[in-house]
């Protein structure tokens with residue numbers, strides 16, 4: 149477990165997501181009822197989930213509208229048992245930290 153500062157505290161505005169490349173991995177951080185982090189690459193055709201529309205804990209991939217739970221990484225459409233990796237996230241005084 150390695151906590152790493154990935155962004156300034158205000159880098160992700162409420163109700164939105166943003167993609168960061170951390171150690172070569174594309175990770176989406178969402179500021180929606182708290183902060184959540186998960187792999188940002190959709191398993192369908194590699195769309196980025198970060199700019200996806202949010203509805204509660206659900207993000208919609210902007211390309212073809214597949215849905216994922218941003219807390220668990222679970223894909224909610226079409227294929228059972230698919231989960232994107234999620235990461236522990238902590239917002240400290242000096243920024244946003246991920247356990248990567």
Ligand code: FES
Nearest residue numbers: 190192193195209
């Ligand atoms: S790339 Fe995400 S739904 Fe197609």
